[in-house]
Amino acid sequence: MLAVIGGVSLKRWYHGPEFFWRAHQSLRQARGDALCLHAEVFVRQGCYFSYTVWHDVEAMLTFAHSGPHRRVVRASTRLADINVFCQFPCIAVPSRVQALQVWEQRAQAAE
Secondary structure (H helix, E strand, O other), X not given: OEEEEEEEEEOOHHHHHHHHHHHHHHHHHHXXXXXXXXXXXXXXXXXXXXXXXXXXXXXXXXXXXXHHHHHHHHHHHHHEEEEEEEEEEOXXXXXXXXXXXXXXXXXXXXX
């Protein structure tokens, strides 16, 4: 299994409606994929996170390069500042807290 977590910050408050609509479409895409074992979006300290767990890297890449996810990624450069995105192997679906711990470690290492 492969877990993927990342966060963005909106560039301007008025980008919110478009970003949230696009992110919701991408979340629906992930939740509709049989190879996606977990998908959620959430806010933490003003940063908007996506967190997914995939059966394997191929499933994640197929998702990442198709449909609503591909479109939100294209729009993200205009709508948001992209913070750290990271992926890590797992043997079970990590909790949100565990995924955030990995994200925070990678974000600190990137600074």
